[in-house]
Amino acid sequence: MRLLTVLAVAALAAGVYHYRRQSGRAHEGLQERSRQQLADAVRSAIAGKASRRVEVRCVGRVVTLRGSLPATERDRVLAAALAVPGVIQVTNLVETDEPVGDLGPMQSGIATGR
Secondary structure: OHHHHHHHHHHHHHHHHHHHHHHHHHHHHHHHHHHHHHHHHHHHHHOOOOOOOEEEEEEOOEEEEEEEOOHHHHHHHHHHHHOOOOOOEEEEEEEOOOOOOOOOOOOOOEEEOO
């Protein structure tokens, strides 16, 4: 009788282990999909605001923009990215042709919208 109980507990533990392992993989897939959807939404929002290509990356709800734009376009792109629902922070890695001493309103590097 004890052997049967031990085997039942072992089978239950193995089932729980495999269930959690599979659900963890499914959760990772959902996170990747939502990251991709957020990146696509940001790309759509900035589509007409930049004359050159801007690279968009998302980690969680934080968006990183990288590229080279004129200062006025950079500010419009950063504002549009920050306005996308779900974005909580935009990291600005966009380079401009401005002199180093002239920092625009969005040049600080990180903008947050909460």
